[in-house]
Amino acid sequence: MITMNPTSFASDPVAAYLVVGIIGAVVGSFLSMLVYRLPIILKREWERDCREALALPPPEKAETFNIAWPASHCPQCRAPLKLRDNIPLFGFLLLRGRCRHCSASIPRQYFLIEVLTTFAALVSVAHFGLTPRGAGAFLLGAALITLTFIDMREQILPDTITLPFLWLGLLVNRGGLYASLDSAVLGAAGAYVFLWLVFHAFRLATGKEGMGQGDFKLFALGGAWLGWQLLPFVLLFASLAGALYGGTLILTRRLTRSTPMPFGPFLCAAIWLALFYGWPLMALYLRGTHG
Numbered sequence: 217m218i219t220m221n222p223t224s225f226a227s228d229p230v231a232a233y234l235v236v237g238i239i240g241a242v243v244g245s246f247l248s249m250l251v252y253r254l255p256i257i258l259k260r261e262w263e264r265d266c267r268e269a270l271a272l273p274p275p276e277k278a279e280t281f282n283i284a285w286p287a288s289h290c291p292q293c294r295a296p297l298k299l300r301d302n303i304p305l306f307g308f309l310l311l312r313g314r315c316r317h318c319s320a321s322i323p324r325q326y327f328l329i330e331v332l333t334t335f336a337a338l339v340s341v342a343h344f345g346l347t348p349r350g351a352g353a354f355l356l357g358a359a360l361i362t363l364t365f366i367d368m369r370e371q372i373l374p375d376t377i378t379l380p381f382l383w384l385g386l387l388v389n390r391g392g393l394y395a396s397l398d399s400a401v402l403g404a405a406g407a408y409v410f411l412w413l414v415f416h417a418f419r420l421a422t423g424k425e426g427m428g429q430g431d432f433k434l435f436a437l438g439g440a441w442l443g444w445q446l447l448p449f450v451l452l453f454a455s456l457a458g459a460l461y462g463g464t465l466i467l468t469r470r471l472t473r474s475t476p477m478p479f480g481p482f483l484c485a486a487i488w489l490a491l492f493y494g495w496p497l498m499a500l501y502l503r504g505t506h507g
């Protein structure tokens with residue numbers, strides 16, 4: 217939790233925003249590592265579990281790979297990064313997006329994650345101030361950024377992120393941080409059941425799976441943080457954004473109708489938007505439809 221004296225924040229906002237921005241960039245640097253490593257760690261675990269279930273010999277002993285080990289390195293030539301290349305945001309700019317050793321290009325995604333996380337930190341504090349609500353908004357933003365990029369790369373929404381943040385949403389709303397506890401509980405359970413029903417109805421009708429099971433949990437996470445009232449907005453916005461994006465890709469022939477497109481990133485964007493502007497946007501919509 218950020219503990220800064222609100223009066224010092226008011227008297228020196230530039231310094232305060234600088235500190236918040238640096239925290240955002242550092243967290244972003246951690247997240248870009250997580251986006252790359254977590255799916256690899258999970259896949260290794262799944263392989264081990266599958267082999268165990270099939271009574272196959274365990275996989276050959278691979279080198280240690282976890283969140284902390286090995287140290288940051290070039291994915292191409294595996295040369296370790298120098299300390300100064302590891303500085304969030306500036307490391308990428310310093311290297312001009314290329315490895316110092318083999319000049320393989322570093323995926324722009326790492327840089328993008330750092331920029332987005334920094335942005336999330338600044339927006340959270342600008343909107344909610346240096347308060348528990350501001351800190352919570354940033355924490356949720358960090359989780360949603362991680363889920364977005366993992367879903368885009370791997371088409372999975374890991375339980376290791378969705379479930380803890382679902383519970384966290386219920387916990388922060390015990391004191392009604394963003395919604396009443398009653399609304400949060402209804403939101404979490406209702407969101408899951410709703411998508412579960414849609415999923416099975418769609419499968420019965422078409423024989424196809426329209427979305428992944430991870431989407432249910434992500435939507436439930438949204439319900440836990442926002443309360444049930446904002447869920448229609450989240451679903452509407454995510455579906456519209458997804459349809460627009462998918463339609464554009466199909467029109468420009470970069471995607472065929474049958475290729476699955478992850479829905480998670482659109483849900484993530486909608487949840488975060490709803491945390492800030494859900495109520496004002498809904499009021500605007502209701503005023504528009506009811507005169």
Ligand SMILES: [Zn+2]
Pocket residue numbers: 290291292293294295315316317318319320
């Ligand atoms: Zn390299």
